Amino acid sequence: MTTSDILPPWPQVPACYGWLSLDRRGGWRLRGEPVEHGGLLAFLNHNYRSDGGDWFVQNGPQRVFVSLAYTPLVLRLQTDGRITTHTGADAGAARTVHVDDEGNVLVLTEAGIGLVDDRDLPDFIGECRLADGEPAEVEAVLAGEGVSWRGLPLRAIARAEVxxxxxFRPDPQA
Structure with missing residues (x-):
């Protein structure tokens, strides 16, 4: 006997679109208003996932699809060198680093692609190096060439291509 033999199937409920969004700093918004309730934040962070293209919060049998201000993850640089996501999860190792045509920094981690939180950009730039090992200036980082971060070369990418x-779909629709 399996669990599915004992429990009734979940009811069929429609997916929810246009209610939940993720801002550029990793803040949840419900119908445009910031989510501040600790219990709801914990629920959203715990149940945030992807089906391979769309990002959503699993709410029992219902999927609440998330509109993204940019990327599905917002990354934070920790003082111990780790990278975490806006949900508080460890993002794992960085694999690729991009600077887009608007000056945004994106890092592909084991958890997925994420925008580096703008509050962490000074620390990010402080870790960037030129080919000769010297610290990189902001202008060199924004150019995205000849600069590395944690040993990974910065690569240019157009925001429209990310x-x-x-x-991933930044604005899932039914």
Whole structure:
């Protein structure tokens, strides 16, 4: 006997679109208003996932799809060198680093692609190095060439190409 033999199936409920969003700093918004309730924040962070293209919060049998201000993850640089996501999860090792045409920094981690929280950009730039090992100036980082971060070369990418390149939909629709 399996669990599915004992428990009734979940009811069929429609997916929810346009209610939940993620801002550029990793803040949840419900119908445009910031979510501040600790219990709700914990629930959203715990149940946030992807089906391979769309990002959503699993709410029992219902999927509440998330509109993204940019990327599905917002990354935070920790003082011990770790990278965490806006949900508080460890993002794992960095694999690729991009600077887009608007000066945003994106890092592909084991958890997925994420925008570096703008409050962490000074620390990010402080870790950037030129080919000769000297610290990189902001202008060199923004140019995205000849600069590395934690041993990974910075690569330029157009903001308009990020979602397609990393295969996610910023604004899921029914």
């Amino acid at each position: 979602a397609g390149h990393y295969r």
